[in-house]
Amino acid sequence: MAEPGSIKSRIAALNIEQVHVPAPNSRPAYTYDQATSAKKKPPPPPPPPGQRPPIPPRVQTVNNPPILTNAPTSTRHLGNQPAPVKPETPNRTPTLPPRPPPRSNSKPPSLPPRTPSCPSDRGLTKKASMESISTVSSGISTLSLGSAMTGRSNGTSNGGQRYEIRAPAYDPTKLPPLPTKKVLEDSKQNKQNNSILRAMRSTSNVATTSRAPPPQLPSRPALPARPESKTVEPEPPRRALPPPPSAFTFALNKSTETPPPIPATRPSPTSATEAGAPPPIPLASRPKLDAIMASKPKPGAQGCCLVCRDFSAPDGHAAQFPRTSLPSSDVGWLATQLTAPFPSATDKARAIFVWLHHNVDYDVHSFFNGTVSGTTPERTITSGLAVCEGYAGLFAALALKAGLECVVVSGHGKGFGHNALKPGDPLPPFKCGHAWNAVRIDNGEWKLCDPCWGAGNVSGKNYNRKFKPSEFTKSNDDFGYKHFPSDKAYFFRSDGRPLTWEEYMMDDMGERVMAYGTASDEGIRVRSIQPPMKHIKVRDPQEPVVRFQFSAVCQHWDNERHGAGKPYLLTLSVGGQNGRDSHHIPFNTDGKVWWLDVNRFELGAPGQKINVCAVTKFDGRDGRGLTLDQWKAKQGRVGQSWSYFCMWELV
Numbered sequence: 064m065a066e067p068g069s070i071k072s073r074i075a076a077l078n079i080e081q082v083h084v085p086a087p088n089s090r091p092a093y094t095y096d097q098a099t100s101a102k103k104k105p106p107p108p109p110p111p112p113g114q115r116p117p118i119p120p121r122v123q124t125v126n127n128p129p130i131l132t133n134a135p136t137s138t139r140h141l142g143n144q145p146a147p148v149k150p151e152t153p154n155r156t157p158t159l160p161p162r163p164p165p166r167s168n169s170k171p172p173s174l175p176p177r178t179p180s181c182p183s184d185r186g187l188t189k190k191a192s193m194e195s196i197s198t199v200s201s202g203i204s205t206l207s208l209g210s211a212m213t214g215r216s217n218g219t220s221n222g223g224q225r226y227e228i229r230a231p232a233y234d235p236t237k238l239p240p241l242p243t244k245k246v247l248e249d250s251k252q253n254k255q256n257n258s259i260l261r262a263m264r265s266t267s268n269v270a271t272t273s274r275a276p277p278p279q280l281p282s283r284p285a286l287p288a289r290p291e292s293k294t295v296e297p298e299p300p301r302r303a304l305p306p307p308p309s310a311f312t313f314a315l316n317k318s319t320e321t322p323p324p325i326p327a328t329r330p331s332p333t334s335a336t337e338a339g340a341p342p343p344i345p346l347a348s349r350p351k352l353d354a355i356m357a358s359k360p361k362p363g364a365q366g367c368c369l370v371c372r373d374f375s376a377p378d379g380h381a382a383q384f385p386r387t388s389l390p391s392s393d394v395g396w397l398a399t400q401l402t403a404p405f406p407s408a409t410d411k412a413r414a415i416f417v418w419l420h421h422n423v424d425y426d427v428h429s430f431f432n433g434t435v436s437g438t439t440p441e442r443t444i445t446s447g448l449a450v451c452e453g454y455a456g457l458f459a460a461l462a463l464k465a466g467l468e469c470v471v472v473s474g475h476g477k478g479f480g481h482n483a484l485k486p487g488d489p490l491p492p493f494k495c496g497h498a499w500n501a502v503r504i505d506n507g508e509w510k511l512c513d514p515c516w517g518a519g520n521v522s523g524k525n526y527n528r529k530f531k532p533s534e535f536t537k538s539n540d541d542f543g544y545k546h547f548p549s550d551k552a553y554f555f556r557s558d559g560r561p562l563t564w565e566e567y568m569m570d571d572m573g574e575r576v577m578a579y580g581t582a583s584d585e586g587i588r589v590r591s592i593q594p595p596m597k598h599i600k601v602r603d604p605q606e607p608v609v610r611f612q613f614s615a616v617c618q619h620w621d622n623e624r625h626g627a628g629k630p631y632l633l634t635l636s637v638g639g640q641n642g643r644d645s646h647h648i649p650f651n652t653d654g655k656v657w658w659l660d661v662n663r664f665e666l667g668a669p670g671q672k673i674n675v676c677a678v679t680k681f682d683g684r685d686g687r688g689l690t691l692d693q694w695k696a697k698q699g700r701v702g703q704s705w706s707y708f709c710m711w712e713l714v
């Protein structure tokens with residue numbers, strides 16, 4: 064079977080196109096002018112921090128088609144696909160309740176006709192079960208418990224002999240007394256009341272952050288340090304806006320974890336141009352002033368924290384420009400439309416990121432048939448199809464046209480097809496197969512984001528459009544454990560230190576704990592989960608107690624305000640002694656950190672799995688807001704359902 068072109072000719076083609084793939088040994092800077100004129104020298108990239116080690120030799124250029132050989136299936140995929148959908152949580156009897164129907168309005172636009180070039184099987188086979196991913200991507204699998212499980216969960220409410228809850232309880236009575244309030248003089252009362260009200264408005268965002276620090280056992284290793292947020296800086300002055308159109312409204316206060324709004328209509332590509340007239344320009348090209356003003360940190364959020372920031376304005380705005388109703392494929396026009404209403408660089412970048420989710424689908428056809436070729440931002444707008452390089456190229460082109468600083472970064476990504484090293488495996492050579500972006504957002508901060516993984520994921524050989532906001536909001540430090548840039552200047556870590564290839568590859572050696580989408584949907588920072596690795600020994604005389612612990616995605620996280628609703632009660636499902644007494648142990652929490660100490664022998668038998676579970680239904684009611692006392696009072700006697708956050712395997 065012939066490859067679609069030699070590597071050399073493809074590199075040459077890419078160089079002619081000047082599309083986002085930096086030539087070997089060059090800086091991966093991208094300018095829009097490169098794509099259009101292909102003549103100018105790229106501008107100097109941002110200054111690298113300190114001395115840069117030599118770039119490791121590149122083995123493969125971005126988006127080479129997969130090399131189809133008789134090699135094992137695990138080697139046939141490039142790492143440049145969207146992140147895989149987590150396998151569904153394992154099912155258990157009794158039967159699952161019916162799943163909610165899939166999103167009804169997410170029908171993708173009809174694709175341009177394809178030439179039936181590769182009708183036959185080209186030798187690519189689907190990978191085994193790990194890659195056969197369900198299209199239900201939430202990862203939620205609620206279990207209807209029935210008698211089998213509830214009947215066995217006695218002894219968990221007060222089984223102190225078999226597990227220990229060691230962390231000290233939070234005791235509000237031990238806090239120092241509050242200072243007494245000043246009594247205001249009557250004459251100044253009104254004036255001061257006004258100023259107090261004003262002050263409350265601007266400072267209320269710290270009111271909930273002064274909780275007691277999470278209890279921590281002194282003998283335990285501390286959690287990895289969270290990247291420090293920068294100090295809050297004043298917002299740039301708002302630009303005066305023309306009166307907003309009344310044609311649409313925004314869904315305010317939408318969670319950043321929910322998908323951005325879907326464009327109401329996705330006309331077919333041909334319908335608008337059939338009559339020879341230009342397609343209609345979207346009526347609503349500017350959001351309401353309210354919506355723009357709402358695009359500020361939510362109450363309780365810090366100014367520069369992306370995780371709990373309210374992005375409903377740029378998210379809603381980006382949904383107003385369906386690709387198929389654009390007047391042309393002009394990058395500058397689109398960039399202006401998407402970003403002009405927002406003075407904040409962060410909001411501009413977010414609007415572009417979200418637009419790509421709505422309008423560009425991963426080109427699974429080209430990818431799996433090995434026919435990926437170079438592209439331009441205009442062609443990506445026209446086709447609505449791209450692989451990682453096309454996403455990153457169009458993101459950069461739009462950002463640059465919008466006046467942002469932005470580069471395409473190429474390197475290795477732990478995406479679809481990535482297999483964690485096993486202990487003892489040799490370190491593989493660096494391999495470049497993915498592309499993403501660094502964009503300069505508010506306060507001059509360089510932020511890494513992956514518009515390709517943020518737009519959706521690959522399921523089997525199909526593309527599943529699913530917004531993943533964490534690919535925009537997660538810290539550069541977390542980002543760098545799944546994206547290794549060819550040029551280490553583009554790590555942009557908080558400590559300024561680039562990872563080594565070995566550190567990066569060893570990070571998930573032996574496999575990290577299996578975390579499902581539910582965990583991040585409910586505001587849990589996956590990298591904080593302890594123990595971090597998938598396998599837990601049931602016997603270890605050195606450490607007879609295992610601490611389970613994890614924390615919220617950011618310090619200011621309030622699941623009710625920033626997330627999907629009141630938090631669920633979380634439990635650890637264990638197998639019990641010798642694996643014959645499966646039951647649930649509730650986590651302790653202060654709302655920001657969850658922790659639990661369990662005797663190792665109580666975890667279960669080797670081969671069994673233990674899970675962090677959210678009690679999603681209890682006694683016939685929704686489980687949100689269920690308290691520990693309520694759970695203890697009835698559990699074992701009423702039905703309950705769970706969804707899994709993460710899973711470990713006992714060895």
Ligand SMILES: [Zn+2]
Nearest residue numbers: 368371617619
């Ligand atoms: Zn936050």
